[in-house]
Amino acid sequence: MKVIGLISGTSMDGIDAALTEIEGQPPEIKIRLLDYLVHPYPSGLKERIRRASSPAQSRVDEICHLNFYLGHLFAEAALSLIQKSGVRATEIKLIGSHGQTIYHLPRPIGEPGKYGQLEIRSSLQIGEGAVIAEKTGIITITNFRARDLAAGGVGAPLLPYLHYLLFRSQQSDRVVINIGGISNLTFIPKGQRAEAVIAFDTGPGNLVIDGLIRKISRGKHEFDQDGQFARKGRLNRRLLDYLLSHEFISQAPPKAAERNTFGEDYLKNIRKIAKDKSISAPDLVRTATVCIAESIALNCRRFIFPLGRPETAIICGGGANNLFLLECLSQSLPGIKIVTTHEFGIDPKAVEAAGFALLAYETWHQRPGNLPRVTGAEKPVVLGCIYPAG
Numbered sequence: 001m002k003v004i005g006l007i008s009g010t011s012m013d014g015i016d017a018a019l020t021e022i023e024g025q026p027p028e029i030k031i032r033l034l035d036y037l038v039h040p041y042p043s044g045l046k047e048r049i050r051r052a053s054s055p056a057q058s059r060v061d062e063i064c065h066l067n068f069y070l071g072h073l074f075a076e077a078a079l080s081l082i083q084k085s086g087v088r089a090t091e092i093k094l095i096g097s098h099g100q101t102i103y104h105l106p107r108p109i110g111e112p113g114k115y116g117q118l119e120i121r122s123s124l125q126i127g128e129g130a131v132i133a134e135k136t137g138i139i140t141i142t143n144f145r146a147r148d149l150a151a152g153g154v155g156a157p158l159l160p161y162l163h164y165l166l167f168r169s170q171q172s173d174r175v176v177i178n179i180g181g182i183s184n185l186t187f188i189p190k191g192q193r194a195e196a197v198i199a200f201d202t203g204p205g206n207l208v209i210d211g212l213i214r215k216i217s218r219g220k221h222e223f224d225q226d227g228q229f230a231r232k233g234r235l236n237r238r239l240l241d242y243l244l245s246h247e248f249i250s251q252a253p254p255k256a257a258e259r260n261t262f263g264e265d266y267l268k269n270i271r272k273i274a275k276d277k278s279i280s281a282p283d284l285v286r287t288a289t290v291c292i293a294e295s296i297a298l299n300c301r302r303f304i305f306p307l308g309r310p311e312t313a314i315i316c317g318g319g320a321n322n323l324f325l326l327e328c329l330s331q332s333l334p335g336i337k338i339v340t341t342h343e344f345g346i347d348p349k350a351v352e353a354a355g356f357a358l359l360a361y362e363t364w365h366q367r368p369g370n371l372p373r374v375t376g377a378e379k380p381v382v383l384g385c386i387y388p389a390g
């Protein structure tokens with residue numbers, strides 16, 4: 001079955017769209033990436049979404065509008081991919097769209113209920129599925145996180161199931177590290193079932209580097225191309241120790257970061273420290289980059305290595321293109337071979353989008369897509385809302 005997966009992650013760099021061929025049923029599902037593209041957001045949109053995601057700046061009329069506007073852009077991403085791939089739209093059975101996260105509140109907030117105290121966890125992804133289904137004429141599945149939250153989970157991460165299907169091995173333990181705006185890892189013990197997988201957010205990812213680069217370049221650059229800017233700097237040990245002392249980094253799993261965990265306030269704070277301590281811009285970016293690698297390594301040492309010893313770490317997400325960050329990871333994880341998903345024939349930037357194609361495929365077959373051990377949900381649940389083709 002041909003399925004398209006769509007996502008724009010916390011980096012808000014645009015929509016990743018993956019065309020996949022998926023066959024079989026668990027645990028023998030086969031996924032092949034047929035084609036992939038990035039549909040960039042029009043200029044200025046990232047800033048509008050960022051404002052819409054900020055409790056201090058957002059407006060409900062803008063969120064209402066952006067939900068439908070992004071629906072159109074996600075439909076455009078799917079249509080561009082169909083055109084690029086040369087596959088006919090009628091051959092595509094499903095679209096699985098994660099949308100764009102506006103807000104994520106995985107920690108329960110108490111509310112009074114008729115039958116006792118309610119524990120409310122919530123999340124809001126926008127990019128209206130009705131618009132995607134209408135504009136593409138393809139059955140569209142969206143809103144994957146909600147059902148896991150309803151079942152008491154933290155709604156994230158949802159990709160470990162894909163990591164398990166693509167990268168598991170009978171011979172060796174594997175760790176998959178996804179470096180998007182936030183970083184997360186998936187540990188896959190050798191020869192075990194999906195239920196044995198452990199996964200969680202480890203701490204900051206590209207979000208911090210992107211935010212610093214945007215400020216330093218006064219908006220001229222959106223990210224540190226290949227890590228070149230960080231490479232020019234020197235590590236500031238004291239700042240690194242301070243950054244690594246952030247409580248989220250050493251917190252035990254299950255844990256899911258919110259955009260705000262490493263958002264605007266976090267950035268403001270480290271820029272202020274850099275200014276007060278006269279830390280140069282390259283030193284700051286280098287230290288922030290080393291912090292990503294070190295926080296991943298810290299989580300490995302504390303929560304993964306007591307359970308198994310992976311020989312290889314498989315890197316995906318946009319951070320896999322940051323060559324300097326990959327070198328930092330090699331240093332932070334001595335004895336572990338660092339490879340990107342290119343080694344498995346998949347562009348690291350396409351992995352997440354392929355993940356939502358897989359989740360749509362599972363939902364279509366009325367099978368669960370969450371891993372309760374990973375999200376903390378009470379049970380496996382079938383994820384998403386289905387919009388008919390029309």
Ligand SMILES: Nc1ncnc2c1ncn2[C@@H]1O[C@H](COP(=O)(O)OP(=O)(O)O)[C@@H](O)[C@H]1O
Nearest residue numbers: 009010011180181206223225226317318321322
């Ligand atoms: N060549 C590159 N060099 C350095 N960083 C890169 C490169 N390509 C992509 N990135 C980083 O990857 C980020 C996007 O990664 P992605 O996996 O899409 O994250 P998210 O899921 O949070 O949107 C960009 O914002 C940028 O920081």
Ligand SMILES: [Mg+2]
Nearest residue numbers: 008009011013
């Ligand atoms: Mg992205």
